[in-house]
Amino acid sequence: MASVDVRAVRKAFGSHEVIHGVDISISDGEFVVLVGPSGCGKSTLLRMIAGLEQITGGEIAIGDRVVNMVPPKERDIAMVFQNYALYPHMKVYDNMAFSLKLKGAPKSEIEERVGVAADVLGLGALLDRYPRQLSGGQRQRVAMGRAIVRNPQVFLFDEPLSNLDAKLRVAMRTEIKALHQRLRTTSVYVTHDQIEAMTMADRIVVMHDGIVEQIGTPLDLYDNPANTFVAGFIGSPA
Ligand code: ADP
Ligand code: MG
Numbered sequence: 568m569a570s571v572d573v574r575a576v577r578k579a580f581g582s583h584e585v586i587h588g589v590d591i592s593i594s595d596g597e598f599v600v601l602v603g604p605s606g607c608g609k610s611t612l613l614r615m616i617a618g619l620e621q622i623t624g625g626e627i628a629i630g631d632r633v634v635n636m637v638p639p640k641e642r643d644i645a646m647v648f649q650n651y652a653l654y655p656h657m658k659v660y661d662n663m664a665f666s667l668k669l670k671g672a673p674k675s676e677i678e679e680r681v682g683v684a685a686d687v688l689g690l691g692a693l694l695d696r697y698p699r700q701l702s703g704g705q706r707q708r709v710a711m712g713r714a715i716v717r718n719p720q721v722f723l724f725d726e727p728l729s730n731l732d733a734k735l736r737v738a739m740r741t742e743i744k745a746l747h748q749r750l751r752t753t754s755v756y757v758t759h760d761q762i763e764a765m766t767m768a769d770r771i772v773v774m775h776d777g778i779v780e781q782i783g784t785p786l787d788l789y790d791n792p793a794n795t796f797v798a799g800f801i802g803s804p805a
């Protein structure tokens with residue numbers, strides 16, 4: 568596990584700046600939710616933490632290591648996306664084992680790590696199935712399993728539930744939180760859904776047009792919104 572520090576971070580695409588100097592300090596083991604309207608820069612910020620986008624100002628540290636120049640593969644991070652693509656020709660077990668096999672991990676270690684992840688996610692009985700034989704929720708669990716087996720210092724989630732139906736979304740929220748209680752991996756979770764943010768976050772970061780409007784616990788934001796944007800955004804349901 569590790570802390571994540573985003574310090575005065577900027578991002579421009581060409582001459583168009585979309586992140587205008589953002590500071591977020593995330594503690595080791597914390598579950599932080601980035602929330603804000605579509606286009607405000609949530610995914611870009613997450614991709615910069617992952618190293619998938621270069622930052623154009625400021626710095627990002629994971630633990631005590633500044634990672635501005637560190638390529639994604641050398642950051643100890645696993646990302647879960649909305650459009651998780653499982654390998655259709657591989658069974659659940661092999662989907663989860665794949666990244667460890669690529670790294671050349673010993674078979675015994677792979678078996679153990681996949682076993683633990685399958686246990687945590689309730690996938691034990693499904694390891695021999697192919698993705699096409701799974702429900703949407705089960706597939707999303709396999710996608711999370713692939714992230715968990717890598718035992719990263721940080722999980723990054725980019726709207727992982729937005730393709731699921733409403734009922735499943737609520738169930739998966741609870742599961743992801745339970746997973747965090749068990750593993751305590753530092754997590755940065757992006758959503759545009761206020762309810763998701765309020766129910767899942769240790770702290771919420773409210774973003775708007777490339778800046779941070781407020782950071783606080785769900786209760787802080789609800790009781791003491793810094794401005795009318797935060798009040799309107801947190802106060803009104805999705
Ligand atoms: P969010 O995830 O909050 O919906 P994004 O981070 O995807 O927002 O986008 C923030 C802003 O950056 C948007 O105005 C978007 O159009 C712009 N943007 C994102 N990626 C690129 C890119 N690769 N090239 C140019 N502009 C981009
Ligand atoms: Mg996005």
